[in-house]
Amino acid sequence: MVKLKIDNFDVDVAEGTSILDAARSVQIDIPTLCKHPDVDPSAGCGMCIVKVGGRIMRSCSTPVAEGMEVVTNDKELQETRKTVLELILSNHPNYCLKCARSGQCELQDMAMRLGVDRDEIHKILKPEEIDDSTQAIVLDPLKCIVCGRCVDICQNQQNVWALSYLNRGLATKVAGANDARLADTPCIKCGQCAAHCPTGAITEYDETAKVWDMLKDKELVTVVQIAPAVRVALGEEFGYEFGKNLTGKIYAALRRLGFAKVFDTNFGADLTIIEEATEFVRRFKEKDHLPMFTSCCPAWVDYVEKYYPEYLPNLSSCKSPHQMVGAVAKTYYAQKTGIDASKIRVVSIMPCTAKKWEVRRHETMRASGYQDVDVVLTTRELAKMIRQSGLNFHHLKDEEADSPLGEYSGAGTIFGVTGGVMTAALRTAYFYVTGQELGTLNFGDIEGLDGIKAAEVDINGTKVRIVVVNGVGNVAELMENLKAAEAAGEDTPYHFIEVMACRGGCIAGGGQPKVMMPNLPKPWGVNDEIRRLRSQGLNNEDEQAANRLSHHNQSIKQLYGEYLGKPGEGKAHELLHTKYRQRDVYK
Numbered sequence: 001m002v003k004l005k006i007d008n009f010d011v012d013v014a015e016g017t018s019i020l021d022a023a024r025s026v027q028i029d030i031p032t033l034c035k036h037p038d039v040d041p042s043a044g045c046g047m048c049i050v051k052v053g054g055r056i057m058r059s060c061s062t063p064v065a066e067g068m069e070v071v072t073n074d075k076e077l078q079e080t081r082k083t084v085l086e087l088i089l090s091n092h093p094n095y096c097l098k099c100a101r102s103g104q105c106e107l108q109d110m111a112m113r114l115g116v117d118r119d120e121i122h123k124i125l126k127p128e129e130i131d132d133s134t135q136a137i138v139l140d141p142l143k144c145i146v147c148g149r150c151v152d153i154c155q156n157q158q159n160v161w162a163l164s165y166l167n168r169g170l171a172t173k174v175a176g177a178n179d180a181r182l183a184d185t186p187c188i189k190c191g192q193c194a195a196h197c198p199t200g201a202i203t204e205y206d207e208t209a210k211v212w213d214m215l216k217d218k219e220l221v222t223v224v225q226i227a228p229a230v231r232v233a234l235g236e237e238f239g240y241e242f243g244k245n246l247t248g249k250i251y252a253a254l255r256r257l258g259f260a261k262v263f264d265t266n267f268g269a270d271l272t273i274i275e276e277a278t279e280f281v282r283r284f285k286e287k288d289h290l291p292m293f294t295s296c297c298p299a300w301v302d303y304v305e306k307y308y309p310e311y312l313p314n315l316s317s318c319k320s321p322h323q324m325v326g327a328v329a330k331t332y333y334a335q336k337t338g339i340d341a342s343k344i345r346v347v348s349i350m351p352c353t354a355k356k357w358e359v360r361r362h363e364t365m366r367a368s369g370y371q372d373v374d375v376v377l378t379t380r381e382l383a384k385m386i387r388q389s390g391l392n393f394h395h396l397k398d399e400e401a402d403s404p405l406g407e408y409s410g411a412g413t414i415f416g417v418t419g420g421v422m423t424a425a426l427r428t429a430y431f432y433v434t435g436q437e438l439g440t441l442n443f444g445d446i447e448g449l450d451g452i453k454a455a456e457v458d459i460n461g462t463k464v465r466i467v468v469v470n471g472v473g474n475v476a477e478l479m480e481n482l483k484a485a486e487a488a489g490e491d492t493p494y495h496f497i498e499v500m501a502c503r504g505g506c507i508a509g510g511g512q513p514k515v516m517m518p519n520l521p522k523p524w525g526v527n528d529e530i531r532r533l534r535s536q537g538l539n540n541e542d543e544q545a546a547n548r549l550s551h552h553n554q555s556i557k558q559l560y561g562e563y564l565g566k567p568g569e570g571k572a573h574e575l576l577h578t579k580y581r582q583r584d585v586y587k
Contacts, residue, residue, distance in 0.1 A: 335563075
C-alpha cells in the first residue's frame with residue numbers, strides 16, 4: 001500500500017494505482033474525456049491534469065508514490081482545463097440539438113461542468129463524409145474528439161482492427177483502416193466503438209423513422225419482439241436502477257406505440273436450444289466437427305467468416321433466436337391466424353448493432369419467402385421512440401406477451417449473459433441424452449466476466465468439456481489452442497464452445513443505454529458494475545421462473561407438433577438453420 005495526500009486528504013491505495021483512481025476512491029472526481037475503465041489510459045485529452053509538487057501531470061497515467069502530495073483543483077488547473085476544452089470544442093460542431101447523443105454526451109456535460117458557454121476560439125471544422133456503409137453503425141468524423149477509446153476497443157480489446165488513427169497533428173482523425181469505408185474493413189458491427197464513444201461520433205444506424213412508417217401503415221401488421229438483455233437495460237433510460245427487469249412494462253409500451261402483437265425473443269431462445277441441443281448431441285455422438293461453436297452472436301459469426309473460415313463447419317447451423325422468431329412469425333403464425341405473410345412486418349428490439357447486419361447476411365434469412373426480420377432497433381432506439389410518443393413510461397402497468405410466440409423459460413432469459421447459452425443448451429442436452437433432468441441447473445465455473453472460462457460436465461458418465469468466451473478479442477488464444485491440438489494429432493481439447501463478441505455478453509451489447517451511474521464517476525455508458533447488475537437481473541428471472549428448461553416450453557412443443565415436425569429435420573431445418581461463407585477481411 002502507498003500513503004499520499006490528495007487535496008489534504010490522507011489516502012491509502014495499492015501500489016500502481018493511478019492518481020485518477022486514487023482520487024476517486026475518496027470521492028474526488030477529476031474530469032476526464034479519454035479515460036474509460038474498459039481501456040488503457042492514453043493521456044490523450046489533457047483534462048485530468050493535477051499538480052504534484054507544483055508540476056502539472058496527467059492523473060490517468062501517473063501512478064501514486066509514497067508521500068506524494070496532489071492538488072486536483074486550483075485556479076491554474078481550472079483555467080488550463082477550460083482552455084484545453086475550448087481547443088477541443090474549436091474542432092467540434094455545435095450540432096447538439098440534432099445529435100443522437102444530446103443529453104448523454106460527455107463533451108456536452110464537460111462544457112457545462114467547466115462553464116464553457118460560448119466559442120472563445122475560432123472554429124476550424126474539416127467536414128468529412130459520414131460513413132454509414134455498414135448500415136449497423138455510423139461514423140461521423142466531424143464529431144470525433146480523437147480520444148482514442150474506439151481505436152483501443154477495436155484493436156486491443158476486440159482484436160478486430162477496423163478503426164485506426166490517420167494523419168498527424170491537427171489533421172489527425174479516426175477512420176476505417178486505411179481510410180476505407182467501415183463496410184470494407186474487418187468491422188464486425190459489434191458496436192463496442194459506439195458503446196465507448198464519449199460523443200456522437202459513432203452511433204447506431206437509426207431506423208426509428210422506418211418503424212414509425214410501418215406502424216402508421218394500416219395495410220401492414222407490424223409485430224415486435226424484445227431480446228433478453230433489453231428488459232434489464234431499457235429502464236436506465238428512464239431513471240430506474242441498473243439491472244431492473246421491466247419486461248411487463250416494456251410489453252405495455254410496445255402496444256401503446258402501435259405494434260399489433262408483442263412477442264418475445266426468449267421464445268426464440270428456447271427454440272434455438274431445442275435445435276442447438278439436438279445438433280450438439282448428434283455431433284458429439286458422431287464426433288462430427290467438434291468442438292461445436294454457438295452461432296447466436298452475429299458479430300462472432302462475422303468474425304469467424306473473416307478470420308477463421310477453416311472453422312466454419314464447426315459453427316452450429318442454428319440461426320439466432322430473433323431470426324427464428326421472424327421465420328416462424330411469417331409462416332406458422334401467419335397460417336395460424338390467417339394473416340397474409342406479405343403484410344407482416346417483424347421488428348426486433350435488440351441490445352446489439354450487429355443484428356442490423358444479420359437480417360440480410362445470407363439468403364437463409366428469407367426462409368419464410370420474405371425477409372424474416374424487417375428491422376432491428378437497438379435498446380437506445382426504443383427509448384427514443386417511447387420519448388417521441390409522449391408515453392409516461394413509469395406509469396405503464398405490466399402486461400403479458402402475446403401467444404403463441406411469447407412464452408419462454410428461464411433458460412431463454414439467460415441467453416443475454418455470457419455463459420447463458422451454454423447453460424441453457426446443456427440443461428436440454430442432458431435431458432436428451434439421459435432422459436432425466438439435470439440436478440444442478442447452473443455451472444458456476446462458466447459464470448462471471450473472465451475472458452475464457454472452461455469446465456467439464458458429466459453427462460451420464462461421459463465427460464463433456466465446455467468453454468465460454470466473452471469479448472471477441474479472447475478468441476485468438478482459444479483458436480490457437482485448437483490448432484495446436486490438431487497439429488499434434490490430439491483429440492479436441494473441447495467439445496462445445498460459446499462465444500459472445502461483447503464483454504459480459506448481450507447485456508453489454510453495442511446498442512445498450514449509455515446512462516451514467518449516479519454512484520460512480522463518469523464516463524457514461526457500460527462498465528463492469530453495470531454488466532454485473534444487468535446480468536443479475538436476468539439470472540434472477542431464471543432462478544424465479546416456474547419453468548427453467550427450454551424443452552418444457554408448452555408453446556414450443558405445440559409448434560413442433562403442429563408445424564415443424566422433428567428438431568433439426570424437414571421444415572425445422574429449412575426455417576431455423578443457416579449457412580456460412582468465407583468473407584474477405586479487407587475489401
